[in-house]
Amino acid sequence: QVFIENLRQYRTLSITATRTALDILDYFRNNETISDSESWTLFEVINEYGLERPIRDWEYVATVIGNWEPNKQNALVLKKYINRNCLTLEGFKNAVPPMFGSLHLEVKKNKWQKRHFFIRDGTVYHCKDAKGNNETLLCSLASFDVYTFTKTVRKSPTKFIFALKSQDKVAMFENPDDYIRYLCADHLDKMKDWVLSLRAAKVIFIK
Structure with missing residues (x-):
C-alpha cells in the first residue's frame, strides 16, 4: 500500500526488489493518481517514533521496507516536498x-x-x-x-x-x-x- 498525501487514501501496487522510488512516482504519474508536478516525493513514515524521510530517487523501496521493524504501523506516503531536487542524482551537484x-x-x-x-x-x-x-x-x-x-x-x-x-x-x-x-x-x-x-x-x- 502507498498512501496519497495522508493515511486515509491509498493505492496498492507490487513492489519488486528492483523497483525504485522514482519508478513508483512514474507509475502513479502515468495512471494519473498524482499530477505531473515535480515536487511529488515518496516518503517512508516510521509511526512508532513519529519520524519520516523522503526516499531518494534511486533507492530500492523493497530495501527500505525490509529495514522496518516487524509488526509496526510504518507506511509509504506520496506527498509534495519543497526540497525534492535534493533527492535526485543531478541535485546533489548543488x-x-x-x-x-x-x-x-x-x-x-x-x-x-x-x-x-x-x-x-x-x-x-x-x-x-x-x-x-x-x-x-x-x-x-x-x-x-x-x-x-x-x-x-x-x-x-x-x-x-x-x-x-x-x-x-x-x-x-x-x-x-x-x-x-x-x-x-x-x-x-x-x-x-x-x-x-x-x-x-x-x-x-x-x-
Whole structure:
C-alpha cells in the first residue's frame, strides 16, 4: 500500500526488489493518481517514533521496507516536498556542503548537551567546542539516515528537532538508545541546512 498525501487514501501496487522510488512516482504519474508536478516525493513514515524521510530517487523501496521493524504501523506516503531536487542524482551537484557547528544532543532521555558537530567522510562527530579536541563518533552515515518529525514525541531545548536513525534492526544494538540519536538546532534554517547536508553526505554510500 502507498498512501496519497495522508493515511486515509491509498493505492496498492507490487513492489519488486528492483523497483525504485522514482519508478513508483512514474507509475502513479502515468495512471494519473498524482499530477505531473515535480515536487511529488515518496516518503517512508516510521509511526512508532513519529519520524519520516523522503526516499531518494534511486533507492530500492523493497530495501527500505525490509529495514522496518516487524509488526509496526510504518507506511509509504506520496506527498509534495519543497526540497525534492535534493533527492535526485543531478541535485546533489548543488547539495549543501558538509556542515559544522553547534547542536543540542540528547545524551539520555530528556537530557541534552550542546556540542560542536561536524561531518567528515560520511561520519558524524561531535566534541566539546569548535577546537575539535577529543572528538567523539556519533554515527556513520553508512548505516544511519536523517529523519524529521511528523509529531512532537519528546522534550527538547528547541522545537527544531531531527534524528539520525539506524537502518539496521534495533535488536542489533546492545544499547537501544543508540538506535536513534536525537539532535536539535537553535533555528529552523539551521535545522534545514543540517538535514540537507546529512542527506547529501550519505550519498557516497548509496549511489
